[in-house]
Amino acid sequence: MADAPRPSAAPLPYDVVRSRRRTLVLHVLPGGRLEVRAPLRMADRRIAEFVESKRGWVVKVLARTDRDPGRVIWREPGPSHGDAVPLRGLPHRVALAPQAGRRDIACALLPPSDDAPPILRVPVSDDPASAGTRLLAFYRSDLEARVAAMLPGAVGRCGAIPSAIGYRSLRSRWGSCARDGRIVLNVLCAALPDDLVEYVLCHELCHLRHLDHSRAFWNALARALPDAQARRHALRGWYLR
Numbered sequence: 001m002a003d004a005p006r007p008s009a010a011p012l013p014y015d016v017v018r019s020r021r022r023t024l025v026l027h028v029l030p031g032g033r034l035e036v037r038a039p040l041r042m043a044d045r046r047i048a049e050f051v052e053s054k055r056g057w058v059v060k061v062l063a064r065t066d067r068d069p070g071r072v073i074w075r076e077p078g079p080s081h082g083d084a085v086p087l088r089g090l091p092h093r094v095a096l097a098p099q100a101g102r103r104d105i106a107c108a109l110l111p112p113s114d115d116a117p118p119i120l121r122v123p124v125s126d127d128p129a130s131a132g133t134r135l136l137a138f139y140r141s142d143l144e145a146r147v148a149a150m151l152p153g154a155v156g157r158c159g160a161i162p163s164a165i166g167y168r169s170l171r172s173r174w175g176s177c178a179r180d181g182r183i184v185l186n187v188l189c190a191a192l193p194d195d196l197v198e199y200v201l202c203h204e205l206c207h208l209r210h211l212d213h214s215r216a217f218w219n220a221l222a223r224a225l226p227d228a229q230a231r232r233h234a235l236r237g238w239y240l241r
């Protein structure tokens with residue numbers, strides 16, 4: 001909805017590059033600059049109308065390029081050597097470590113050196129998908145340990161005890177809860193800093209008593225976490241792809 005073009009919006013700034021071409025094309029260049037490639041003699045007004053007709057698309061593309069790549073959490077099929085992947089809110093450099101045989105070796109965090117980001121060693125077998133599978137397994141165990149540490153406090157503040165906590169790789173949600181009292185956390189929450197993991201956890205715990213996003217739900221969440229709104233806002237700066 002925020003992307004909808006508004007008639008009163010200021011015109012989009014753009015550069016025009018004319019050449020002996022027949023059609024108009026609009027590019028969003030790195031840094032967000034717009035460039036229109038246009039035929040030599042096309043009227044400026046037609047170019048302006050063309051750019052304006054693409055406003056919705058431009059806004060969407062710009063929103064995407066605005067994303068901090070260190071906060072886009074998952075890229076299929078798995079991480080490549082040298083990628084920065086977030087863990088506990090901080091970028092970690094992936095070092096793929098080819099392994100012989102089929103033994104199941106877990107990922108490992110290597111101590112950081114100087115100012116370089118910490119290194120996450122991810123073993124890979126011949127199967128190219130294995131790096132992604134292992135990273136997910138690592139995310140899961142990291143998240144489980146962190147949630148176990150924060151659960152007693154969160155349960156106390158939210159006044160609700162889950163019957164079980166499951167961990168799954170979800171495409172578009174940080175967590176979910178069911179009527180039988182189970183909550184599910186997205187294993188990709190491991191990428192988030194502790195305060196946002198705690199937000200997701202408390203959000204789902206509060207759903208155990210309010211199975212909707214009613215005012216009563218938000219009030220309960222604000223009682224459990226007085227800065228819930230700020231955390232919720234911060235969570236919007238992280239992207240599941």
Ligand SMILES: [Zn+2]
Pocket residue numbers: 203207212213
């Ligand atoms: Zn919710």
